[in-house]
Amino acid sequence: MTVQEAINRLEAEFQETPLGFTVETALQARLLELLRAKVGTTIQVRGGYNTADATGYKRKYLDRIAKPQSISSVQPEVNFGMSGDGNRSLDIAILEPHHESEYDDLECLPTVESPSVTVRLIDGSKYFSAASVKHAIELKYIKNVDVAGARFERNNIDEWPHFSADLAKLGDLSNAESRHLIVVSNKNPFQQGEDDSQSTAKAQRRYERLEMECEKRAVKLTEIHPRE
Known part of the structure; x- marks a missing residue:
């Protein structure tokens, strides 16, 4: 199963039992479960810290963190990059070991022979x-x-409160193998329940605008709402 196939499976389950997915956390938990079962692997990680960053924590706990450990490669709520760079938290990320790290300057960091996250x-x-x-x-x-x-009518993408931050985060990860934006609602956000042809055309333009912004960043867009 690929990442996109897991997302498609999530959509199929949403269509079958939409009452099971009325909040974002329910969608996140189910997709996390699918990805861990079908896509994820076990990877080695090492934890590190600087003394100045670790105020208020017992040293024994920190030393336990700063040792190689095995975790699932599929993780929720992943902060990436350096702290202080704004909102850099992903709902779900699939990680892989990498030879180089931007955190090699940490004071307390275990050494490992093989690549480790x-x-x-x-x-x-x-x-x-x-x-x-x-x-x-x-x-x-x-x-x-x-x-x-209605916000999709605005030309400045920074005025799209539901999407601007997500697109910025995903756009920054240009070296990732794939990036996905999943938009879910119990009503088509691009349609607003309008039936006349003029409103339908407006709704289509909204969707095409978001699709275009995703394509600029090589982000795969999946839109989920009740189809019947």
């Missing part, structure tokens, strides 16, 4: 090297679709 611990938050993100996935569950749909 490096995790930087800062005040309890974990940051993964951007180079270790193989597949990146952002989920967006829209409840107020009327407001969201």
Whole structure:
């Protein structure tokens, strides 16, 4: 199973039992389960920290973090890159070991012979090297679709509150093998329930605009809503 096939499976389950997916966390949990079962592998990670970043934590806990460990390559809520760079948290990421890491300057970092995913611990938050993100996935569950749909009329993508941050994050991961934006709602956010031909044309333009912005960043767009 590929990442896209897992996403397609999620959509099929949504169509069958939409009441099982009324919040974003339910979608995230199910997709995480599918990916771990069908796509994920076990990888080696090493945790590291700088003393100044680890205030308030017991040394024994930190030393336990800073040892090679085995985890699933499919992880939720993955912070990537360096802290302080703004919102850099992915809903789901599939990681792979990488020879080089932007965290090699950490004071407490175990050495390993083989490539290993490096995790930087800062005040309890974990940051993964951007180079270790193989597949990146952002989920967006829209409840107020009327407001969201109207925002697509604005030319400045920074005024799309539901998508601008997600597209920026995914766009920054240009070295990832694949990047996915999944838009889910219980009503078509590009249609607003309008039936007349003029409104249908407007809805199509909204979708094409988002699709174009995704294509600029080589992001695969999947739009999920009740089809019947």
